[in-house]
Amino acid sequence: MAEALLSLRGVETHIGRYHILHGVELDVPQGGLTMLLGRNGAGKTTTLRTIMGLWRASAGAVRFEGRDITRLATADVARLGIAYVPESMAIFADLTVQENLVLAARSGPPRAERLDRIFARFPALRRFWTLPAGLLSGGQKQMLAVARAIIEPRRLLLIDEPTKGLAPAIIANMIDAFRELKDGDTTLLVVEQNFAFARRLGDTVTVMDDGRTVHHDTMDAFAADQALQQRLLGLSMDTHQ
Amino acid sequence: MMPATETTSPPLRPSGAPPHAARGEEGPPPVRARRDIVPLLLVPALMLAALPLVGSPASWVTLSVAGLAMGLMIFVMASGLTLTFGLMDVLNFGHGAFIAVGAFVAASVMLAMGPWMGSDSLWLNLAAVAPAILAAMVLSGLLGWGFERVIVKPVYGQHLKQILVTMGGLIVAEQLLKVVWGPDQITLTRPPALRGAFIIGDVAIEKYRVLAVAVGLVVFVVMQLALGRTRIGLLVRAGVENSEMVEALGYRIGRVFVGVFVVGSALAGLGGALWALYQETVTAAIGAQVMVLIFIVIIIGGLGSVGGCFVGALLVGLVANYIGFLAPKVALGSNILLMALVLLWRPQGLYPVARR
Ligand SMILES: Nc1ncnc2c1ncn2[C@@H]1O[C@H](COP(=O)(O)OP(=O)(O)OP(=O)(O)O)[C@@H](O)[C@H]1O
Ligand SMILES: [Mg+2]
Numbered sequence: 001m002a003e004a005l006l007s008l009r010g011v012e013t014h015i016g017r018y019h020i021l022h023g024v025e026l027d028v029p030q031g032g033l034t035m036l037l038g039r040n041g042a043g044k045t046t047t048l049r050t051i052m053g054l055w056r057a058s059a060g061a062v063r064f065e066g067r068d069i070t071r072l073a074t075a076d077v078a079r080l081g082i083a084y085v086p087e088s089m090a091i092f093a094d095l096t097v098q099e100n101l102v103l104a105a106r107s108g109p110p111r112a113e114r115l116d117r118i119f120a121r122f123p124a125l126r127r128f129w130t131l132p133a134g135l136l137s138g139g140q141k142q143m144l145a146v147a148r149a150i151i152e153p154r155r156l157l158l159i160d161e162p163t164k165g166l167a168p169a170i171i172a173n174m175i176d177a178f179r180e181l182k183d184g185d186t187t188l189l190v191v192e193q194n195f196a197f198a199r200r201l202g203d204t205v206t207v208m209d210d211g212r213t214v215h216h217d218t219m220d221a222f223a224a225d226q227a228l229q230q231r232l233l234g235l236s237m238d239t240h241q
Numbered sequence: 242m243m244p245a246t247e248t249t250s251p252p253l254r255p256s257g258a259p260p261h262a263a264r265g266e267e268g269p270p271p272v273r274a275r276r277d278i279v280p281l282l283l284v285p286a287l288m289l290a291a292l293p294l295v296g297s298p299a300s301w302v303t304l305s306v307a308g309l310a311m312g313l314m315i316f317v318m319a320s321g322l323t324l325t326f327g328l329m330d331v332l333n334f335g336h337g338a339f340i341a342v343g344a345f346v347a348a349s350v351m352l353a354m355g356p357w358m359g360s361d362s363l364w365l366n367l368a369a370v371a372p373a374i375l376a377a378m379v380l381s382g383l384l385g386w387g388f389e390r391v392i393v394k395p396v397y398g399q400h401l402k403q404i405l406v407t408m409g410g411l412i413v414a415e416q417l418l419k420v421v422w423g424p425d426q427i428t429l430t431r432p433p434a435l436r437g438a439f440i441i442g443d444v445a446i447e448k449y450r451v452l453a454v455a456v457g458l459v460v461f462v463v464m465q466l467a468l469g470r471t472r473i474g475l476l477v478r479a480g481v482e483n484s485e486m487v488e489a490l491g492y493r494i495g496r497v498f499v500g501v502f503v504v505g506s507a508l509a510g511l512g513g514a515l516w517a518l519y520q521e522t523v524t525a526a527i528g529a530q531v532m533v534l535i536f537i538v539i540i541i542g543g544l545g546s547v548g549g550c551f552v553g554a555l556l557v558g559l560v561a562n563y564i565g566f567l568a569p570k571v572a573l574g575s576n577i578l579l580m581a582l583v584l585l586w587r588p589q590g591l592y593p594v595a596r597r
Contacts (some may be wrong), residue, residue, distance in 0.1 A: 052489055078491035087595045092479045103475050128272050134595050148490075183449035203292040 005030040005155060005187045006051070011060035013050045022211040023060065028156070033178065033188040035198045035219065038208035039234060044191040045087055047208065048158045051189075052084050053077045063155070066217075079106075081155035085162060089145040093134025097125055097144060100133050103149035117180075118147045121173045130141045138165040148173065156187045163194045175201055195233075199223050207232045247495060274502055280591035284555050291563045302444045304562045309451035310559025313457020314519065318512030319535040319550050321505015327481035327545020327594055329498050330402060331393055335407040336509055337528025338414035339385055343377035343510025344517035344527050345418055348427050351518075357401025358432045366432035370518075377514040377559070384414075385506020389499055413527060418525040427515065427523040453515055459509065461551050468547060477501060481545045482595050492548040534561075536566050537576050541583045553583075 004027040021043050028034045036044050049055045051062055053074040062070045069077055078084070089153035092100050101110055118124040122143035128136060133144055142165060149157055162178075163171050171194070178188060178201055192198040198205075202219035215222075215232055224226065288305055295301040322336045342354050350373035351358050357369040392410045396402040431449060438445040468474035476497050480487045484494045516531065517523045542549025557576050564575040583591060 054485060073493070074485075074488040075491050076491045078489055083292050084489045086486070086489075090483050091487075092486070094480055094482055095475070099475055099479075103472075104490055105477055131272055132483075161592065 003030055004028055005062045005065060006019055006189065008047070008051070008065070009038055009061045011047070011057045011062060013046055013048060013055050014058050015055060017044070021050065021057075024050075024211075025213045025216075026206050027216070028187060028189050029204060031182065031185055031187055032088075032203040033182055033190060033201050034204045034206060035202035036189060036191045036206050036208065037198065037233060042208040043211040044208055045160055046211075048084065048086075048160055048189070048191065050084070051077070064101050068105070073173040082086055083149035083154045083157050085145045085149045085157070085215070087160040087164070089141050091133045091136075091144050091148070092139050094132055096130050097136070100144055100148055101125075101151050103153045104200050107152060110151050114151060121177045122147060122170075139167060142166055143170065148187075150177070150181060153184070154209070156189065157181065158189050161190065161193060162190065164198050171188060171197060176203045253308050260521075260594075265534045266587070277592070280549070280552050280587075283591075284356070284552060284559070287556060287559055287563075291559070294561065294567055299444045300566070303365070305559065305564055306446050306454070308559035308562035309555060310447075310453040310457075310519075310558070311561060312555040314453050314512055314515050315531070315534055315538055315558060316551050317457055317460050317515065318509050318531060319538045319554060320460070320472050320547055322502070322535060323542060323547060324481070326502050326539065327502055328477065328484060328494070329397060330400070330521040332403045333393060333407045334404060334416055334532065335388055335392065335410035335414065336506075337379040338388070338411050339506040339509035339528075340513035340516070340531060341415065341418055341523075341525060341528035342384055342541035343381045343513030344523045345422050345513075346380045347373040347377040347425070347514030348517050348523045349422070351429055352427070358430070361433055363434040366434040369432065372437070374511060374514045377510040379510075381509035381510025381513070382462065382503045384508075386499070386503050388412045388506070389502045393502070402434055411532075415525045415528065423523070424525075426522050428522050430521060431518055435518070449519060451551035453519065456511075458516060459545075460511070464547055473500075474496065500569065523584040534576065537580050541580050541590055543587075543592040543594055545594035546590065546592040549590055556583075 006028040008024050008026040009025040011021055011026075012019070024043070024047055026034075026036075027187070036047065038044050046055060050057050053069070053076075055074055057070050060070070061068055064077075064080055064082065067080075069080065072080075092103070095103070101115075105111075109112070111161070122140075124136070124140045125147055127144060128140065133141065136144060142162065146162055149159070162174055167175065175197065178190075182188065190198075190201070199219060205215070205217045205219050205222045206213050207215040207217075207222075209232065215228070262490060290508055292298070292301050295304060318336075318340050322333060325331050325333055351369055354369035354373070354573070357365040360366060392406055393403070396406050435449045435452060438447045440453070466474075468478055476494075478486060480494050480497055484498075487494050513527065516527065534557060537552040539550055541553035541556065542551070556579060560575050560579050561572065565572045587593065
């Protein structure tokens with residue numbers, strides 16, 4: 001396995017009185033796309049939030065580019081070049097599409113060629129450029145949330161269920177966009193329920209269950225082993241979607 | 242890592258045109274948003290409705306100007322509070338202390354400048370009032386900074402504690418004011434330049450009310466420009482909706498919050514100074530007295546919305562003056578009734594802020 005850009009070792013996370021993560025082990029290889037799979041409630045979202053510093057790990061270590069970022073404030077994690085697309089998308093509804101993207105481009109006005117590429121993938125964003133983002137449809141909000149994460153070059157993208165509510169044509173666009181990012185030396189960690197999507201994009205797979213990471217594999221090997229999928233996810237990739 | 246350039250980036254393109262839209266290429270035309278101006282129209286509607294009730298046009302003009310002046314002073318005091326609530330969910334009952342401090346500081350400075358205040362020269366009058374207002378804003382802002390660090394910060398995210406602790410802060414501040422300025426009310430007289438009225442036909446418009454309206458409008462316009470056209474403003478508006486996501490984009494929202502808190506406190510001080518000059522008396526209870534109106538205003542407006550706070554303040558000021566004239570006995574309850582009516586129509590306030 002290539003050198004890991006991001007690694008989690010024995011990460012435990014408590015939310016209030018609840019003990020949610022019980023020793024998560026995760027390696028995200030540099031330049032690849034890692035899929036984080038698991039049943040509902042397995043702890044995938046909690047893992048991403050812990051990496052971002054939105055929940056604080058109570059034990060264990062999160063390392064990024066060899067550096068311990070476990071105790072870093074969220075803003076400082078982001079400043080290392082890590083972008084986060086939450087499950088809820090968290091677009092700013094009262095801000096226009098333009099303002100959402102301007103804010104996300106932290107180092108200055110968005111670059112024209114980058115915007116052009118985003119518009120080519122997600123034409124709706126150009127059309128509704130000056131509209132409050134709250135008026136976008138669910139799928140359009142998802143496009144905006146992804147666009148916000150890639151408006152500037154990033155080292156690592158954390159994306160929670162990017163295809164939720166998207167039409168097939170846009171999913172294809174999303175796949176192309178992620179491939180392009182990967183070719184441009186961006187590393188991705190993607191939580192996904194859409195197995196067809198996961199299989200087409202993922203290089204490596206980590207499966208979670210009940211707050212633990214229970215399996216690490218290459219996507220090819222995992223996709224080939226139906227019994228394993230059945231046991232870990234409760235259904236096989238071929239029967240779903 | 243990218244350098245932090247929040248403060249130096251150029252402002253947003255005000256035109257808001259999509260980039261390269263001029264090429265006229267593929268796709269349907271851009272879609273534009275319509276502004277929700279119905280709440281804004283309530284202000285002229287209320288004024289028109291009051292005209293036949295009041296009867297005499299001269300009294301109506303006087304009452305309307307008085308209402309707008311009162312409304313705008315309340316807006317100046319309330320605007321900071323609505324933003325701090327929106328940004329950090331902080332219910333700051335101590336806000337009244339900043340108003341009171343502003344009123345006392347301004348009064349003291351003006352009393353110390355007695356001869357200039359009494360002079361017939363407009364310039365000497367202004368030379369006394371301007372530093373008084375400035376001092377009020379600076380001291381209230383400083384107090385706000387200390388209040389945020391010592392009292393509010395430890396209770397972020399805990400509403401019940403916030404209410405108790407900031408209420409306590411208000412009570413302590415009130416007692417301290419009595420210690421510093423004595424228990425009696427302070428009386429001051431407006432300088433000659435701000436006394437009297439403009440007479441147009443049979444209509445009299447008090448000069449000071451015109452000044453209060455002007456100051457309030459300037460504060461509103463500057464705030465709207467700062468919120469709408471600058472990067473800091475963009476951060477504040479985004480933070481009001483979802484401060485966690487603003488952090489995840491790499492901005493340290495805590496600093497923005499302290500800045501907003503200090504500016505809000507300074508504005509409260511400005512409002513307190515204006516109010517003191519308006520009433521020509523200052524007591525330690527001034528903060529607690531206006532806080533009721535301020536809470537009504539920010540609830541009517543929609544918690545976190547500056548535009549809503551503006552409209553809400555104008556409505557409250559106008560209603561207070563019209564009802565005070567038409568039916569003085571029910572004047573006290575009239576603003577509560579106004580709030581109830583607005584909330585029946587829009588339960589989240591006039592301009593609800595999208596929250597996560
Ligand atoms: N704020 C919270 N307070 C208490 N428990 C929480 C909170 N957020 C998540 N949990 C619990 O933590 C566990 C893991 O949740 P998480 O959202 O990480 O799952 P997930 O793998 O992302 O699931 P899904 O596929 O449904 O999105 C769940 O049992 C959930 O109930
Ligand atoms: Mg989840």
